[in-house]
Amino acid sequence: MSAKIRVFIVDDQPLIRAGIQALLGRKPDIEVIGQASDGSEALRKIPALDPDVVLMDVRMPVMDGVAATRELIAAGTRAGIIILTTFQDDINVFNALHAGARGYLLKDADHKQIAEAIREVAAGRALIHPEITAQVLREFSRLAAQPLAAPTPPAKPAAPRNDRLALLTERELAILRMLGSGRSNQEISEHLTISIGTVKNHISSILSKLDVRDRTQAGLFAQQAGLAE
Structure with a gap:
């Protein structure tokens, strides 16, 4: 055990x-x-x-x-x-x-x-919490839209956004769109008629392919890419 x-x-x-x-x-x-x-x-x-x-x-x-x-x-x-x-x-x-x-x-x-x-x-x-996710995404999106005075180039250049999106399956893209709108696993499960376990597996794959840490960052990625519902 x-x-x-x-x-x-x-x-x-x-x-x-x-x-x-x-x-x-x-x-x-x-x-x-x-x-x-x-x-x-x-x-x-x-x-x-x-x-x-x-x-x-x-x-x-x-x-x-x-x-x-x-x-x-x-x-x-x-x-x-x-x-x-x-x-x-x-x-x-x-x-x-x-x-x-x-x-x-x-x-x-x-x-x-x-x-x-x-x-x-x-x-x-x-x-x-799902009730909070949407407002977090809105605020992160607002902050991301603000110009940076002196951006620091990343030590390791990230893959272009379109290249990373191309790695996603159609089902993963659909889930990413819903993450961008702050939908919960339960809502995604009901909308796509799949189990919550399957939703979680898809989200894990999305995080790996987009090279982001969690669903909040994935939702922000979707918003910045114009994919949010």
């Missing part, structure tokens, strides 16, 4: 922490190994416990989740950090992602979504 995914919860509300721990306790592959009530306490506890994933609230006293995420990343933590919050305002989303968070979920996500996010981030991937 493979080792369980070790999770640390950071939230200033004891009932929230207890509720999340109880829900995750039902998952045979996930283990909650510790908790903290604010970012400062998390910074003291996490290095010794060495979790695989940290569920981090945004708005907390003493030190908020964005600051704690920034400090943990700067300290070289190996844990993937998922922001779990009731707020989806742009400033929190982008500050958290910029600080190094690899996931962003709303607290109204059900236990299946939270567990799946933990598994994705533990595997080194990124995951953003």
Whole structure:
């Protein structure tokens, strides 16, 4: 049996922490190994416990989740950090992602979504709540459209965009278009009448062929290429 995914919860509300721990306790592959009530306490506890994933609230006293995420990343933590919050305002989303968070979920996500996010981030991937993905893509697209004062040439030139798109199958192109519009795996599955597992396999292939890190970057690629729905 493979080792369980070790999770640390950071939230200033004891009932929230207890509720999340109880829900995750039902998952045979996930283990909650510790908790903290604010970012400062998390910074003291996490290095010794060495979790695989940290569920981090945004708005907390003493030190908020964005600051704690920034400090943990700067300290070289190996844990993937998922922001779990009731707020989806742009400033929190982008500050958290910029600080190094690899996931962003709303607290109204059900236990299946939270567990799946933990598994994705533990595997080194990124995951953003579907309700937030569209606004992230819009903002990244806006930033990409702004002229750069002094662009730095890449050390290794990337393949031309059209060359990379030519590697995709027709089905992969269809999925890429939907990623560009912020569609979730479930929505893509229903639209194309294929299983969610098949959708995930196609997305993994798309990421590899486009040489991008996650579905958010793939969605931005689609927007910049004029492929979004």
